Amino acid sequence: MTRFDAIVIGGGINGLTAAAVLARRGKSVCVLDQAETLGGMAAPGPDGAPRGAHLLYNLSPAVRRDIGLGNRDWPFRSAPLPSVALSPDGRHVVLRGGEATNGDSSAHPDADAYRALHGRLAKYGALLRQLAENAPPGFDGKLASRSALRQMMRLGWFGLGLKRLGRDEMRNFLRVLLSNAYDTILDEMPDGPMAGLLAADAVRGAAAGPRAPGTVFSLIYRMGHGGEVTLPMGGMSALCSAFADAARNAGCQIETGVTVTRVLIEAGAACGVETADGRQITAPLVLTSTGAEVTCHLAGPQHFDIEATRRMRNVRARGTAAKVNLRLSSLPAVIGLSRDLMAARLIAAPSATYVERAFNPSKYREMSPNPVIEAVIPSVTDPGLTSGDSHYLSAIVQYAPCDLEGGWTETAKRALAKATIDTLATYMPDLPGQITASEVLTPVDIEAQTGAPGGHWHHAEMSLDQLLTLRPANGLGRYALGPAGLYLCGASAHPGGDIMGLAGRNAALAALASEGRK
Amino acid sequence: MSVFTDPALGLIDGPFQPRLAEQSRAKAWYGWAGYIAPAVLDSVEFEYFALRNQASLFDISPMHKYRIAGPDALAAINRLITRDATKIEVGRVAYCVWCDEEGMVIDDGTLFRLDDTDWRLCCQEPMLTWLLDATWGFDATVTDESDTVAGLALQGPTAFSILDAAGLDVADLKPFDLREVEPGLMISRTGFTGDLGYEIWMDRDAALPVWDRLWEAGALWGLRAIGYEALNIARIEAGYLAAGVDFQPIHATERLHRGKTPFELGLGWLVNFDKGHFNGRRALLAARDAPRTLLLKVDVEGFKPATGALVYHAKRREVGHITSGLWSPTAKRNIALAHVKASHARQRPGNLWAEVYTSQEGQWSTRMARLIPLKTPFFAPPRARATPPGRI
Ligand SMILES: Cc1cc2nc3c(=O)[nH]c(=O)nc-3n(C[C@H](O)[C@H](O)[C@H](O)COP(=O)(O)OP(=O)(O)OC[C@H]3O[C@@H](n4cnc5c(N)ncnc54)[C@H](O)[C@@H]3O)c2cc1C
Numbered sequence: 001m002t003r004f005d006a007i008v009i010g011g012g013i014n015g016l017t018a019a020a021v022l023a024r025r026g027k028s029v030c031v032l033d034q035a036e037t038l039g040g041m042a043a044p045g046p047d048g049a050p051r052g053a054h055l056l057y058n059l060s061p062a063v064r065r066d067i068g069l070g071n072r073d074w075p076f077r078s079a080p081l082p083s084v085a086l087s088p089d090g091r092h093v094v095l096r097g098g099e100a101t102n103g104d105s106s107a108h109p110d111a112d113a114y115r116a117l118h119g120r121l122a123k124y125g126a127l128l129r130q131l132a133e134n135a136p137p138g139f140d141g142k143l144a145s146r147s148a149l150r151q152m153m154r155l156g157w158f159g160l161g162l163k164r165l166g167r168d169e170m171r172n173f174l175r176v177l178l179s180n181a182y183d184t185i186l187d188e189m190p191d192g193p194m195a196g197l198l199a200a201d202a203v204r205g206a207a208a209g210p211r212a213p214g215t216v217f218s219l220i221y222r223m224g225h226g227g228e229v230t231l232p233m234g235g236m237s238a239l240c241s242a243f244a245d246a247a248r249n250a251g252c253q254i255e256t257g258v259t260v261t262r263v264l265i266e267a268g269a270a271c272g273v274e275t276a277d278g279r280q281i282t283a284p285l286v287l288t289s290t291g292a293e294v295t296c297h298l299a300g301p302q303h304f305d306i307e308a309t310r311r312m313r314n315v316r317a318r319g320t321a322a323k324v325n326l327r328l329s330s331l332p333a334v335i336g337l338s339r340d341l342m343a344a345r346l347i348a349a350p351s352a353t354y355v356e357r358a359f360n361p362s363k364y365r366e367m368s369p370n371p372v373i374e375a376v377i378p379s380v381t382d383p384g385l386t387s388g389d390s391h392y393l394s395a396i397v398q399y400a401p402c403d404l405e406g407g408w409t410e411t412a413k414r415a416l417a418k419a420t421i422d423t424l425a426t427y428m429p430d431l432p433g434q435i436t437a438s439e440v441l442t443p444v445d446i447e448a449q450t451g452a453p454g455g456h457w458h459h460a461e462m463s464l465d466q467l468l469t470l471r472p473a474n475g476l477g478r479y480a481l482g483p484a485g486l487y488l489c490g491a492s493a494h495p496g497g498d499i500m501g502l503a504g505r506n507a508a509l510a511a512l513a514s515e516g517r518k
Numbered sequence: 519m520s521v522f523t524d525p526a527l528g529l530i531d532g533p534f535q536p537r538l539a540e541q542s543r544a545k546a547w548y549g550w551a552g553y554i555a556p557a558v559l560d561s562v563e564f565e566y567f568a569l570r571n572q573a574s575l576f577d578i579s580p581m582h583k584y585r586i587a588g589p590d591a592l593a594a595i596n597r598l599i600t601r602d603a604t605k606i607e608v609g610r611v612a613y614c615v616w617c618d619e620e621g622m623v624i625d626d627g628t629l630f631r632l633d634d635t636d637w638r639l640c641c642q643e644p645m646l647t648w649l650l651d652a653t654w655g656f657d658a659t660v661t662d663e664s665d666t667v668a669g670l671a672l673q674g675p676t677a678f679s680i681l682d683a684a685g686l687d688v689a690d691l692k693p694f695d696l697r698e699v700e701p702g703l704m705i706s707r708t709g710f711t712g713d714l715g716y717e718i719w720m721d722r723d724a725a726l727p728v729w730d731r732l733w734e735a736g737a738l739w740g741l742r743a744i745g746y747e748a749l750n751i752a753r754i755e756a757g758y759l760a761a762g763v764d765f766q767p768i769h770a771t772e773r774l775h776r777g778k779t780p781f782e783l784g785l786g787w788l789v790n791f792d793k794g795h796f797n798g799r800r801a802l803l804a805a806r807d808a809p810r811t812l813l814l815k816v817d818v819e820g821f822k823p824a825t826g827a828l829v830y831h832a833k834r835r836e837v838g839h840i841t842s843g844l845w846s847p848t849a850k851r852n853i854a855l856a857h858v859k860a861s862h863a864r865q866r867p868g869n870l871w872a873e874v875y876t877s878q879e880g881q882w883s884t885r886m887a888r889l890i891p892l893k894t895p896f897f898a899p900p901r902a903r904a905t906p907p908g909r910i
Contacts (some may be wrong), residue, residue: 301655302597305619
C-alpha cells in the first residue's frame with residue numbers, strides 16, 4: 001500500500017496540469033493513466049504522428065505559469081499556421097489572423113467583413129477567458145468569506161470588462177453569445193468557403209450544427225487565447241512531454257499502463273483508488289479526468305446523492321468527431337494552392353450551409369456522406385517528423401456520431417475513410433494514390449482509449465445548459481463531486497476541453513482551497 | 519331507466535369497492551391516488567368509536583407500494599432512507615423518511631423487509647421515478663405494486679381477537695413484525711392509529727374473500743368498516759404526520775423553502791449519520807443543529823379545534839401555524855400539531871398562542887388560545903404494544 005496526498009486519474013493534458021499544480025503546492029502526487037503514452041486525447045501515435053488532437057489554439061499561459069513553466073515560453077517551439085478555406089472551384093481563401101486573402105494573395109472581397117468579425121470575436125474571447133481562468137461563480141462559503149469576496153471581485157472584473165466594451169458592443173456581446181453561428185456569420189458575409197470555415201470552427205467536436213443556439217459561444221471559446229492556430233514543433237510528443245515533464249519536475253510520480261478500477265470512499269470522503277493490477281493507493285484527495293458518470297461507477301453510486309447521479313448520467317456527451325490519419329508516399333497538391341500553403345490548416349467546408357447539411361445525418365445516427373474536415377500535414381512545417389518524401393495527413397472528420405446506427409463496424413469505418421478521402425480528393429485529386437496506410441478512430445475508439453464519455457472532444461457537450469456553473473451539470477459546477485476530496489479535473493469540468501489545461505488547473509486550485517478551509 | 523353514460527374517466531374502483539359501496543350510507547367518497555375511497559361510510563362518530571373501542575377495517579390499497587429487490591437492494595435502500603436499513607431484519611417493518619439532496623423530506627412510509635434481498639416500501643406519494651433514480655447503478659429492480667397489492671388496516675382493541683377468530687395466528691407478532699400467515703396472505707403489526715392493530719396484505723385478486731373472512735369473524739367483536747375521517751382523528755391522536763398536511767413533500771412543492779428536514783418534523787431519531795452516505799446526508803449534517811422550525815404537540819386551551827390557526831408569541835409576534843388539530847374524544851383534550859420557529863419553540867414555549875375563530879350560532883369572533891407543549895404522545899395505550907395482545 002502506498003500513500004500520497006493526492007491521486008490524479010488520467011495523464012491527459014488536464015490530469016497532468018492538475019498534478020503539477022498540486023505538487024507545486026507541496027502535495028505528494030501520483031498520476032495514473034491506463035494508456036502507455038501520456039497525453040490522453042492529445043497523445044501522439046507510435047510513429048510520432050498526431051493521433052487525436054493535432055493543433056494548438058487554446059494553450060493557457062495561466063496554466064504554463066502554474067505548472068512551473070514560467071511566464072514566457074513553452075519548452076517547445078510552435079509554428080503559427082494560416083488557415084485555408086478550401087473551395088471546390090479552386091478559389092480558396094487564406095486566413096492569417098484577421099486578414100483574409102485569396103489563394104493567390106489577391107484581395108478578398110469580404111476581407112473587411114472578416115477582419116471586423118474576427119476582431120470582435122477575439123475581443124469577446126478575451127472576456128470569456130477571464131471566466132475560464134476561474135472556477136465558475138457560486139458561493140460555497142458565507143457571503144462575507146474571503147473566497148466569496150475574491151469571487152465577487154473577479155465577477156466585478158468581468159463586469160468591468162463588459163463595460164469597457166462600450167454600450168453597443170456590450171449589447172452585441174450579450175445578444176450574440178447565446179445565438180447561432182450560422183446567422184451571426186451570414187449577417188456579415190455571403191455564404192461560401194470563408195463562412196464555411198467559421199461555421200466549421202463553431203461546431204468542431206460538437207453534436208450540433210451551426211444553426212444551433214450557443215454555437216457562437218463555441219466560436220468565441222476557440223478565440224479565448226487570441227485564436228491563433230499553431231503546430232507544436234516536435235509533434236504532439238513535444239507538447240505532451242512538456243506537460244509530463246512539468247509534472248515530474250514538480251515531484252509527481254507518474255505511472256502509465258495502470259487502470260484505476262475503483263475509487264475508494266470511506267466515511268463520506270475519498271481515500272484512495274484501487275488499480276486493475278490489484279494495488280491500493282491511498283490519498284485524501286482524488287482528482288479524476290474521466291467523466292463524472294464513469295467516476296460515479298468507479299466510486300459506487302451509494303456515495304452520491306440521487307439527484308447527483310441523475311444529473312451525471314444525463315450529461316450530454318455525444319462525440320461526433322472522428323480522426324482519419326493517413327500516411328502518404330509524397331506530398332499531395334491542392335489545385336489552386338501553393339506548396340507553402342500545404343502547411344496550412346485546411347478546412348473542407350465550402351459553405352456554412354454545407355456544414356449544417358453535414359450535421360443533419362448525425363441527428364439520425366448516420367455519418368455525413370459529405371463530411372466537414374480539418375486537415376493538417378504537420379510534416380510540411382516540421383520535416384523532422386518523417387523521413388524522405390513521405391508525409392502524414394491528420395484529419396478531424398465530422399460528423400461521425402458515437403451512437404452510429406448499426407455500430408462502428410469495420411465496414412462502417414471503411415465507409416468513413418472513403419467519405420473522408422473522397423471529400424479530400426475533390427481538392428487533392430492525387431491523394432488516393434498517395435496513401436500508404438490509414439487509421440480511423442471513431443468516437444467509440446476514442447472512448448475506449450481515453451475513457452472520455454462518448455469519445456467527446458470536451459467530455460461533455462459545450463452547450464449553454466452545460467457551461468459555467470452548470471458544467472458538466474447543475475450542482476457539479478465547482479469541481480467537487482460529492483464525497484469530500486473527490487474532484488472532477490478533466491475536460492467535462494469548467495471551462496471545458498481543448499489542449500488548454502484550465503479545467504485541471506482550476507480543479508487543483510479548488511481542491512487546495514477546500515483543504516485550506518478545513 | 520338511467521340516461522347517464524359513464525365516461526369511464528376519473529376515479530376507479532379499488533379491490534374492496536363492492537364491499538365498501540354496499541356499506542356506504544353516507545355516500546361520502548373522495549379520490550385517493552386515483553381510487554374512489556370513503557371519507558365516511560356511515561357517521562364519523564360511530565366509526566371513530568368502533569376504532570378505539572372495538573375494531574375497524576380501513577382499505578389502504580390506494581397507498582403506493584413498491585417492491586425493491588435484488589442483491590444490491592439493501593445498499594440502494596440504505597442510500598435512499600435516513601435510517602440504517604442494515605438494522606431492519608427479515609420479517610420486520612420500519613417507519614422511515616427519505617430526503618432530497620438538500621435534506622428536505624420527500625415522504626415518509628413503512629419499509630417491509632420480506633426477505634434478505636426483497637423489500638416493500640409503502641408510502642403516500644407516488645415514488646416510482648424517484649425509486650428508479652435511487653436504484654440506478656445498483657443491482658436492484660423496482661416494481662410498482664400499487665395496483666396489484668391490496669391492503670386492509672384492521673385496527674382497534676379487538677383486532678387481535680378478530681384475526682384469531684378468523685383462524686389467523688398472530689399472537690406472537692410484536693409491533694413492527696411481519697409474517698406470511700398463509701400463502702399469499704401477509705400480516706404486519708403496523709398501523710396509523712397508535713392502537714393495537716394489524717395491516718393485512720394480499721394480491722388484489724384475493725382481496726374480497728379476505729374481507730369476507732374478517733367480516734364474518736368480526737361480527738362478534740364489533741368490527742366496523744370506516745372512512746378516512748375517523749382514521750384521521752386516530753392518527754392525530756397518535757401524533758402521526760400526514761403528507762401534504764403536516765409537511766409538504768418536497769417533490770410536490772414549487773415554491774422555495776417549503777420543505778422540512780426530519781429534524782424540523784421531530785423525526786431526528788430516524789436519521790443515522792453513522793451508517794455511511796445517504797441521500798441528503800451532507801445537507802442534513804449542516805442542518806442538524808440549525809432547525810428553522812420545530813414541530814410541537816400542543817394542548818390547545820378551550821374546545822375549538824385549531825387547525826389552520828396562526829401561532830403567536832405573547833399574542834403579538836407571529837411564530838408559526840397549526841397543521842392538524844381536533845378535540846380528541848379519547849384524550850379528552852384539544853390537541854394540535856404546531857410548526858413553531860425554533861427559537862420560540864425552544865426558548866419561549868410557555869408563551870405561545872393560537873388565533874382561533876369561533877362562531878356562536880353565527881356570531882364570529884377571534885380568540886387567542888394558549889398552547890401548552892406536550893412532551894408525551896396524546897394517546898399511547900399499553901394495549902398497542904402488549905405481546906401477545908390481550909383478548910377482550
Ligand atoms: C478527435 C479529436 C481531436 C481533437 N483535436 C484537438 C486539437 O486539435 N486541438 C485542441 O486543442 N483540442 C483538440 N481536441 C480536444 C482535446 O484533445 C481534449 O479536449 C483534451 O485533450 C482533453 O484533455 P483531458 O486531460 O481533459 O482528457 P483526456 O485527454 O481524455 O485524458 C483523460 C485521460 O484519463 C485516462 N483515464 C481515463 N480513465 C482512466 C482510468 N480508469 N484509469 C486510468 N486512467 C484513466 C485516459 O487514458 C486519458 O489519458 C480533440 C479531441 C478529439 C476527440
